[in-house]
Amino acid sequence: MEVDTAGDRLIVYRRTDSRFDAALSGLGLGVHVDLQNAPRSRKEMRATHDHLVPLVGSTTGYRIIRVSSGGDELAFTRGVVEVGVNGDLERAKRELGAKFGDRIQVVAVEPPAG
Template sequence: MDTAGDRLIVYRRTDARFDAALAGLGLGVHVDLRDAPRSRKEMRATHDRLVPLVGHTTGYRIVRVGRGGDDLGFTRGVVEVGVNGDLQRAKRELGAEFGDRIQVVAVELPAG
C-alpha cells in the first residue's frame, strides 16, 4: 500500500475476472495493477523445494529461505536464499537447480 500516493498496488497474475472484481469493490483509492512474474503457488513450490536442502549442502550452509511474500518476491518473482560460507559455490549450485527463481545472498551468522 502506497499511503503517500493514496493508492493500492496489487501484484497479481493477469486475470480479467480478478481485475473486474477488484474494480467493483469501490475501494476509494487508485488501484495500480502490476503483473507478478510468478504466482504465489509457483513461489511456494520453489520455497518447498529449497527447505529440504537446509543442512544438506557442502561448502556453504543455507540459513534462511524466504517465502516470496516480500517486495523481492512480488516484483521479481524470486525466493531469497541466505547462505553462510562459499557464496560463489552456493550461487553456482543453487542457480543450476533453480535458475532465475531464486536470489542467493550472503548472511553473516552472529558470533557466539
C-alpha cells in the same frame, strides 16, 4: 498487496487475469488501485520455498542460513525467493542456480550469533 498511504493507493501484485482485474475494479474501494504484474504466483513461490527448505543443513561448501517466505517485495516484483548463504557464495549460486534457475536469488549473509 501493498498500501501506499502517501500516494493514497493500493498496489496489487498479481498474475495478469482480466477476470480478477474486473472483479477488483468492481469493488468500489474508493482509492486508486495500481495493478502490477507478478512474474510468478504465490503458489509458485511457495513451491520454490518448500523445495529449498529441505536443503538447509544438507549442502557442502556453504550453509543455507535463511530462505525467504516469498511474501516480500522482492518475491512479488521479481518472482524470486531469496536464499541467504554463508560460505562459498559462488558455489552456492552455481549449484542452487542449476536447480532453481531464475526462481531464486542467492545472497551472502552472516551466520546467526551463538
